[in-house]
Amino acid sequence: xxxxxxxxxxxxxxxxxxxxxxxxxxxxxxxxxxxxxxxxxxxxxxxxxxxxxxxxxxxxxxxxxxxxxxxxxxxxxxxxxxxxxxxxxxxxxxxxxxxxxxxxxxxxxxxxxxxxxxxxxxxxxxxxxxxxxxxxxxxxxxxxxxxxxxxxxxxxxxxxxxxxxxxxxxxxxxxxxxxxxxxxxxxxxxxxxxxxxxxxxxxxx
Amino acid sequence: xxxxxxxxxxxxxxxxxxxxxxxxxxxxxxxxxxxxxxxxxxxxxxxxxxxxxxxxxxxxxxxxxxxxxxxxxxxxxxxxxxxxxxxxxxxxxxxxxxxxxxxxxxxxxxxxxxxxxxxxxxxxxxxxxxxxxxxxxxxxxxxxxxxxxxxxxxxxxxxxxxxxxxxxxxxxxxxxxxxxxxxxxxxxxxxxxxxxxxxxxxxxxxxxxxxxxxxxxxxxxxxxxxxxxxxxxxxxxxxxxxxxxxxxxxxxxxxxxxxxxxxxxxxxxxx
Numbered sequence: 338x339x340x341x342x343x344x345x346x347x348x349x350x351x352x353x354x355x356x357x358x359x360x361x362x363x364x365x366x367x368x369x370x371x372x373x374x375x376x377x378x379x380x381x382x383x384x385x386x387x388x389x390x391x392x393x394x395x396x397x398x399x400x401x402x403x404x405x406x407x408x409x410x411x412x413x414x415x416x417x418x419x420x421x422x423x424x425x426x427x428x429x430x431x432x433x434x435x436x437x438x439x440x441x442x443x444x445x446x447x448x449x450x451x452x453x454x455x456x457x458x459x460x461x462x463x464x465x466x467x468x469x470x471x472x473x474x475x476x477x478x479x480x481x482x483x484x485x486x487x488x489x490x491x492x493x494x495x496x497x498x499x500x501x502x503x504x505x506x507x508x509x510x511x512x513x514x515x516x517x518x519x520x521x522x523x524x525x526x527x528x529x530x531x532x533x534x535x536x537x538x539x540x541x542x
Numbered sequence: 543x544x545x546x547x548x549x550x551x552x553x554x555x556x557x558x559x560x561x562x563x564x565x566x567x568x569x570x571x572x573x574x575x576x577x578x579x580x581x582x583x584x585x586x587x588x589x590x591x592x593x594x595x596x597x598x599x600x601x602x603x604x605x606x607x608x609x610x611x612x613x614x615x616x617x618x619x620x621x622x623x624x625x626x627x628x629x630x631x632x633x634x635x636x637x638x639x640x641x642x643x644x645x646x647x648x649x650x651x652x653x654x655x656x657x658x659x660x661x662x663x664x665x666x667x668x669x670x671x672x673x674x675x676x677x678x679x680x681x682x683x684x685x686x687x688x689x690x691x692x693x694x695x696x697x698x699x700x701x702x703x704x705x706x707x708x709x710x711x712x713x714x715x716x717x718x719x720x721x722x723x724x725x726x727x728x729x730x731x732x733x734x735x736x737x738x739x740x741x742x743x744x745x746x747x748x749x750x751x752x753x754x755x756x757x758x759x760x761x762x763x764x765x766x767x768x769x770x771x772x773x774x775x776x777x778x779x780x781x782x783x784x785x786x787x788x789x790x791x792x793x794x795x796x797x798x799x800x801x802x803x804x805x806x807x808x809x810x811x812x813x
Contacts, residue, residue, distance in 0.1 A: 364615050371612045379607035388607070393614055400616050464604055471605035489567060490602050496569050508560055514567075515559035522598040 348412040356403055363403070366412065367396050373492060374420050380487045381424040382431075383472065391427060395420040410501075417492075418502055421484065428480065474524035482517035485510055553581040556588060566595050703749070 346354075346362070348369070354362035374395050379388035398419050399406075406415060475483055481503065488494045488502065500507045555561035555578045564570035565578040582588045 360616060367614050367616065371614050375610070375612055376607045380605070385608050385610060389610060389612070392612065396614055396616065467601060467604040468606065471602055475605070486602075490599065491605075496564075496567075511560040511563045514563045518563075518595050518598055521602065522594060525598060525601050 349408060352403070352406065352408065352412050355400075356406075363400060370413065370416055371396070374416060377417065377420055377487065377492060378424055380475070380491060381421070381484060382427050383476070387427060391420065391423045394423055398423070414498060414501065417488075417494075421502060425480075470525060470528045471521075473528070474521045477520055477524060478517050481505075482513045482520070485513040486517040486521070489514055553577075553585070555581045556585055557591075562588065562592060562595065566592055566599070706745075 346365075348366060351362040351366050355366065371392060375388055375392040378391040378395075379385060382388055382391065395416060399416055402419075406412075410418075475486075478486065484503065485499055488499045489496075494502075496507050496510045499510045503510065561574075561578050561581075564574060565582060568575065570578075582592060
């Protein structure tokens with residue numbers, strides 16, 4: 338199979354080929370979705386290594402459940418559902434509110450260089466501090482609100498898709514989003530407003 | 543927002559969280575969004591609220607997960623995800639023999655404990671229930687008890703148990719410092735727990751059966767030793783009785799002779 342051909346196929350086509358035993362097609366699906374799934378897991382559970390494990394496990398579960406996947410939903414919705422279930426299991430196991438851990442031994446000047454010459458170390462520090470504040474604020478939300486905000490804000494899902502994933506009415510999703518955003522707004526205003534103003538200003542440039 | 547004095551606050555969308563987030567995320571039917579937009583244009587409170595929520599959304603975009611190498615892949619043979627940057631497993635977990643396949647740590651610990659306890663029980667009974675030496679009051683040389691053939695088999699079995707215990711411990715030690723392999727192990731667990739539990743139960747049953755056999759063997763040995771001890775004691779007793787009887791007979795003879803001598807002397811003096 339030619340790699341460039343694989344790249345142009347839709348998820349549904351790749352799923353169909355994977356179900357016939359074409360591993361390259363399934364690995365192509367992994368390549369497409371591993372980053373969003375990892376990001377989702379990280380934002381929900383807040384632990385880098387565990388998020389990586391959850392992402393791995395998600396694709397393994399999906400692969401093993403592939404014979405039972407009849408295309409009744411989009412592959413992305415299906416894989417998100419698996420990932421969210423695993424995140425939920427992880428949270429239950431840990432019995433704690435997920436708290437993200439920022440690496441402390443990071444060379445900020447190197448990171449700034451990675452983001453191009455326009456971002457100074459000062460800007461990078463401000464952005465990272467804002468990121469930490471957001472992470473902290475997210476931990477204040479109940480799991481359902483946090484998941485709704487993450488799926489909408491960072492994964493661009495529609496209200497209906499979120500409602501399907503969370504198994505609740507569409508109006509509940511909207512309420513969760515509004516309440517979640519209200520809590521986040523309050524916390525973000527209280528915490529280091531100067532840093533946030535700076536970070537917002539940096540992003541606007 | 544309901545107190546906006548322009549009359550448009552009577553709009554069903556005014557201050558409605560659902561309507562606000564629909565407009566905020568531009569997620570709704572065109573008709574609904576148009577109606578909300580019409581209201582927002584004339585409602586200062588809703589406009590302010592939306593601007594505030596929009597500012598919050600902008601701040602949320604600063605949160606990004608740490609960059610990490612992913613590169614998950616699956617292979618047809620093992621169906622296990624491995625990192626492109628990490629070491630690939632040499633053998634597919636599904637192809638491994640059951641005792642090398644991963645299992646939950648608690649299950650491994652329980653299995654190791656059970657096997658260790660069984661080994662200890664066999665070892666303790668082997669030391670405590672050794673051949674009973676018949677105690678002879680006569681100080682005669684003891685009859686040597688023949689070592690039963692089954693006892694040799696029991697020693698081999700004990701070694702097997704010890705080996706198994708060591709293997710389990712080695713597996714535990716090998717698995718615990720490898721967190722990167724954890725998800726793979728977790729995946730294997732779900733499908734192999736039942737098989738492992740079956741093996742575990744078989745192992746426990748085998749251990750119990752072995753202990754029962756060991757108990758029967760030891761009981762038979764004790765009965766044999768008691769029988770030998772009884773025979774030795776009976777023989778010793780008979781010997782002692784014989785000695786006593788011999789001593790008693792000699793004394794009787796002496797007394798009889800003494801009595802005869804007294805009679806004879808008395809007869810001589812009477813004459």
